[in-house]
Amino acid sequence: MTVTVAEGVDLWTSSGPPAASGAAMVLVHGGPGLWDYLAPVAGLADDLVVTHRFDQRGCGHSSGPVPSMTDLLDDLEALRVHWGHERWIVLGHSFGATVGLAYAARFPDSVQGLVHCSGVGPGTSWKTDHRAASAARLTAWQRMRRDLLGQLEHRTWAEEVEWRALSWLPDFADPDRASAWAHEDARVHLTINWDANRALNAEVDGEPESLQRDRCRAVRCPTLVIHGDGDPRPTWSAAEVADLVPDAELVVIPGAGHDPWRERPEEFRAHLRAFVSGLS
Structure with a gap:
């Protein structure tokens, strides 16, 4: 189904069945400029929480102009209100981890817990290691x-x-x-939104590193930072997020790359479910 948010933007969404716990989790895809691919991750916990997935504005099946980070955060909050959740768990993957962390810092009363999956920390120095490993x-x-x-x-x-x-x-x-x-x-027959990719990457890269560190420190919810040690995005950068967020746990999965649920499904499932169960 689609949900209409600010500026008449229609966001493609998909929700799982209600959960007995009444808890909810929204999954935020990466890119920027891509589309939702997190159905397998939602399926690992959809018996514990109701799961919500969506395409970010201007991406995948969603309409809208090139977004800013503020747009993405406002859209997340609009979706929470639309679905009637007082608070929810936010799981962000890759660039979605950056979005999820910024959302948790800006809307602390809306976030029950944060899963920062395969993301990176403040600054841009991680890109040198990423390029070399790739x-x-x-x-x-x-x-x-x-x-x-x-x-x-x-x-x-x-x-x-x-x-x-x-x-x-x-x-x-x-x-x-x-x-x-x-x-x-x-082979997914959707168009990459390169304008969104360039604009959002430029916005994030242009922020002062001190501001990004302060944003991490502003996150007040329990946070799971989960990263594969085979991800070309360096583990040390994800570890910096865990060091800065006050209530964070770092889990590094051996032998997993950027999509740890694919390469080490049992380990990823166990850590995700333990974290979600502890919250809900």
Whole structure:
């Protein structure tokens, strides 16, 4: 179903069945500029809480102009009000972890708990390690092909799938299954909103690092920072979030990449359910 928020923007949403606990969890996808892909994660806890997923404005199946971070936070709060939850658990993945943390800092009375999954901490210094780790997981030919396709002004669908797969392949720690997972994601027939990607990345990267640290310190809810040690985004950056947020626990899952629920499903499921159960 769609939910209309500010400026007449229609957000695509999907909700699970009600939970006996009455608790709720919203899942915030990454990108920026992508779409919801977190149905498998919602399914790990939808017997404990009612789960809500959505496409961010201007992305996936949702309408709207290029958003700012303020827009994304306001949309989250509008969805909470629409669904009638006094408070809810916020699970953000990748860039969605940045959104979720900012939401928890701005709307502390709305957030029961925060799951910061496969995200990064303040500043941009993590990007150097990320680029190096990602490059190391591609052959020289794959890097050349990825860069060549990325420079094309227009790509055929086959070229788009190839480029996405080469770009996302390094996110997986398992070399035997990385290509299959990357191609599975790449074949989703939705358009990446590059204007949103550029605008939101520029906004976050342009913030003073001191402001980002203060935002972490402003989060008052229990927080689970969960990260795969095989994620090319460095673990030390996620650990910094756990150090700064007052009530945070860091869980590092061995052998997991950027999507830990895929590569280490049992470990991820156990940690997520333990955290959610402790809140609800």
